[in-house]
Amino acid sequence: MRPDPLYARYPFLDAARAAVQAADISPPRLVTEGDPAVDRARERVERALMSGTVAPETPERWSDRDELLSYPIARILVSLVDVPAAVEKYADAEAETAFERLRTDFAADDAELRSVSTPRADLSTFLDEFDLDGAVRRVADERGGSAPDAFRVDVTAYLRLADPDWGADWRLVNRDLADGAVPVATDELHRLLREAVRRRVASGLPFEVRGSTGGDALAAALDDDVTALRDRLAERERLPSVETVTPERFPPCIQALLDRADGDLPAHSAFAVTAFLVSLGLDADAIAERWPGLDDGNLSYRATVLADDGGGGSQYPAPSCATMQTFGDCVNPDERCETIDHPRRYYAAAVAAAERSTSDD
Amino acid sequence: MDRRTRNYLSGRFGDYYRSADPALPPAPERREWGHIPWTSGSTTMVRHQSIYDLGDVADFLQREAPRHVYFSAARYDDPGAGSMDDKGWQGADLVFDLDADHLPGVDPEAVTYAEMLAACKDALCRLLDLLETDFGFEDVTVVFSGGRGYHVHVRDDGVADLDSAARREVVDYVRAVDLDVEGLVRTRAVGGATRRELRTGGGWGRRTHHRLRSFVTDVRDLPADEATERLTAFDGIGEGRAETLLDAFVDNERAVERGNVEAGGPGARRLVEALAAETVAAETAPIDEPVTTDTRRLIRLPGTLHGGSGLVVRRLDRDEIDDFDPLVDAVPERFTRRSVRVAVTDPGTVELDGDTFTVDAGEQTVPECVAVFLMTRGRARKVKE
Numbered sequence: 001m002r003p004d005p006l007y008a009r010y011p012f013l014d015a016a017r018a019a020v021q022a023a024d025i026s027p028p029r030l031v032t033e034g035d036p037a038v039d040r041a042r043e044r045v046e047r048a049l050m051s052g053t054v055a056p057e058t059p060e061r062w063s064d065r066d067e068l069l070s071y072p073i074a075r076i077l078v079s080l081v082d083v084p085a086a087v088e089k090y091a092d093a094e095a096e097t098a099f100e101r102l103r104t105d106f107a108a109d110d111a112e113l114r115s116v117s118t119p120r121a122d123l124s125t126f127l128d129e130f131d132l133d134g135a136v137r138r139v140a141d142e143r144g145g146s147a148p149d150a151f152r153v154d155v156t157a158y159l160r161l162a163d164p165d166w167g168a169d170w171r172l173v174n175r176d177l178a179d180g181a182v183p184v185a186t187d188e189l190h191r192l193l194r195e196a197v198r199r200r201v202a203s204g205l206p207f208e209v210r211g212s213t214g215g216d217a218l219a220a221a222l223d224d225d226v227t228a229l230r231d232r233l234a235e236r237e238r239l240p241s242v243e244t245v246t247p248e249r250f251p252p253c254i255q256a257l258l259d260r261a262d263g264d265l266p267a268h269s270a271f272a273v274t275a276f277l278v279s280l281g282l283d284a285d286a287i288a289e290r291w292p293g294l295d296d297g298n299l300s301y302r303a304t305v306l307a308d309d310g311g312g313g314s315q316y317p318a319p320s321c322a323t324m325q326t327f328g329d330c331v332n333p334d335e336r337c338e339t340i341d342h343p344r345r346y347y348a349a350a351v352a353a354a355e356r357s358t359s360d361d
Numbered sequence: 362m363d364r365r366t367r368n369y370l371s372g373r374f375g376d377y378y379r380s381a382d383p384a385l386p387p388a389p390e391r392r393e394w395g396h397i398p399w400t401s402g403s404t405t406m407v408r409h410q411s412i413y414d415l416g417d418v419a420d421f422l423q424r425e426a427p428r429h430v431y432f433s434a435a436r437y438d439d440p441g442a443g444s445m446d447d448k449g450w451q452g453a454d455l456v457f458d459l460d461a462d463h464l465p466g467v468d469p470e471a472v473t474y475a476e477m478l479a480a481c482k483d484a485l486c487r488l489l490d491l492l493e494t495d496f497g498f499e500d501v502t503v504v505f506s507g508g509r510g511y512h513v514h515v516r517d518d519g520v521a522d523l524d525s526a527a528r529r530e531v532v533d534y535v536r537a538v539d540l541d542v543e544g545l546v547r548t549r550a551v552g553g554a555t556r557r558e559l560r561t562g563g564g565w566g567r568r569t570h571h572r573l574r575s576f577v578t579d580v581r582d583l584p585a586d587e588a589t590e591r592l593t594a595f596d597g598i599g600e601g602r603a604e605t606l607l608d609a610f611v612d613n614e615r616a617v618e619r620g621n622v623e624a625g626g627p628g629a630r631r632l633v634e635a636l637a638a639e640t641v642a643a644e645t646a647p648i649d650e651p652v653t654t655d656t657r658r659l660i661r662l663p664g665t666l667h668g669g670s671g672l673v674v675r676r677l678d679r680d681e682i683d684d685f686d687p688l689v690d691a692v693p694e695r696f697t698r699r700s701v702r703v704a705v706t707d708p709g710t711v712e713l714d715g716d717t718f719t720v721d722a723g724e725q726t727v728p729e730c731v732a733v734f735l736m737t738r739g740r741a742r743k744v745k746e
Binding site: 135148149154155156157159160163164168169171172173174175176177178179180181183 | 494495496497498517518519520522523526527529530531533534537538539540541544547560562563564565566567
């Protein structure tokens with residue numbers, strides 16, 4: 001099987017799935033034969049859960065075939081892990097990776113740097129893929145990609161994809177809605193496509209793998225992998241709890257947001273920094289007292305919602321490094337950042353290191 | 362409500378339905394149907410019915426003559442299933458409810474029913490302007506609710522599968538909830554420099570821009586001292602800022618047209634913010650949020666009678682709205698032909714069918730529509746003719 005290299009980069013495309021089906025490849029056999037696609041699938045899920053990406057660590061190790069086939073196997077793994085957080089993280093990581101690749105591809109497209117060796121996705125293919133071809137219109141090429149109204153998106157399509165929690169700028173009430181269409185900038189359109197990918201990946205997950213002879217055999221063959229992934233996930237879920245509040249040990253991203261906070265942080269940034277502080281056990285009053293710049297009128301609402309754990313772990317956990325990166329809030333990373341995937345881990349490590357150094361004294 | 366009154370109303374509702382044939386919504390077999398019967402005076406709704414449970418709808422209405430009749434905004438795989446989870450939701454019309462009870466600045470105790478309904482119709486026109494101009498909706502059905510307000514059903518492609526959160530965004534837009542007024546002016550790079558511009562392309566920015574333009578047109582025609590006075594009436598605009606604004610806007614039509622507020626100086630921001638507040642106050646519509654965000658809501662069937670007024674739940678064509686007077690045009694013609702005898706327990710003035718009736722307490726003969734209105738509202742009971 002020599003698949004279209006585009007499918008290797010975007011294995012959730014309908015055509016990619018059709019190619020897998022046409023190749024008549026049996027996942028159970030791949031698993032029992034120890035096919036490299038299975039190794040890649042394992043990495044795919046593990047990286048998704050741990051690092052928020054599904055891109056391989058060593059791309060040269062895998063063929064296009066491995067990449068393509070690893071996607072359906074990864075879906076089987078995620079279904080077997082069968083934890084809601086795993087499905088969410090996995091879908092988000094697939095979307096994030098696709099989003100990064102798309103941005104690269106579209107940028108290459110714009111600059112007419114199309115390389116013959118690397119097939120690039122183009123925007124119209126992607127709009128078509130998600131039934132958005134009729135709902136999105138390019139407005140003005142001449143104004144360039146950064147124009148706030150480079151595209152117009154039908155309001156119903158916009159409402160389906162945009163999440164008000166992304167920030168005040170995404171709220172319909174703050175958009176230039178006219179004649180049934182919402183003007184969006186190019187990078188905003190990419191964000192909407194990222195959401196479309198996330199939903200595509202999440203839909204149908206988890207599915208029932210067991211129940212047939214082949215399915216049972218598959219589940220048995222993958223049992224060790226599933227257990228390992230569950231353990232890794234549980235370990236990741238247990239964010240260290242740090243009772244002390246020592247701002248000078250906060251990660252650089254949080255410090256930068258606190259430095260910038262003067263009442264008009266973008267909503268996602270205000271959310272991120274408040275969530276971080278709430279996770280340390282601070283309430284709105286304590287936050288307002290120490291960082292008056294965060295007290296923008298919504299602080300107490302935000303802090304209350306964030307602190308409401310609904311009985312089963314925080315409903316809105318503090319954002320991970322991957323999320324901070326997506327929103328451009330990951331700034332000035334230092335050496336410690338290389339070793340962690342969550343601002344709270346950074347802080348826990350920094351506090352622990354400081355305690356070690358004091359007790360050594 | 363006593364038995365004689367109930368029997369009378371149920372009989373007359375049945376008579377109405379013998380000559381009325383309410384138009385069904387699209388895909389009636391996919392809707393859930395509900396009604397409240399006259400029997401036992403209860404207000405319990407019979408719901409979770411499919412249209413097959415009713416049989417022929419016209420026949421059902423004649424036979425049962427219900428007090429209230431509803432259908433679901435949603436479409437289901439199995440609308441007759443007993444629990445919402447088993448119905449299999451397929452999508453729902455986007456529905457809006459304007460109720461005179463919820464109009465800001467209208468005290469239901471202090472104004473008449475007619476005044477309340479008029480205020481509600483103004484709100485309806487604002488809602489329709491938002492739905493048509495901004496949202497670009499075309500499949501819009503307007504209905505007088507038969508009670509205190511209006512319903513609007515939107516069935517354009519793409520609205521059916523919007524979830525509750527998306528519908529809340531529509532509500533917030535219509536009510537300008539969480540509008541970022543400061544964000545209406547944005548800074549744009551123009552040839553190496555930056556310029557502050559009011560957003561004119563759409564949304565609440567465009568609406569504020571329209572108001573700014575007409576404000577400037579008004580001010581332009583005024584003598585200089587009056588123009589200054591108009592401007593200094595706004596918070597944060599003194600004589601100095603007013604002068605800058607007059608120089609920038611009144612003398613430079615192009616700048617205003619393009620939304621360029623740079624030349625207006627610091628006063629321009631104050632002016633835009635004040636006009637934005639006026640725009641919001643004058644152009645939002647106070648729709649009832651839960652009706653729009655609840656994707657499984659039942660809503661009155663147009664063409665049926667409202668059991669709390671005896672008025673027709675009346676579908677209105679777009680060009681009918683301006684002249685529509687609910688207290689005349691929604692009175693069932695059948696109830697205007699004769700007078701009947703009732704015992705009034707809660708006297709007062711009733712405006713109906715183009716007339717004003719001052720009704721005293723005690724037994725008397727009144728036009729039937731007035732009698733039905735009073736009885737359905739629990740203000741009178743039927744007595745022997």
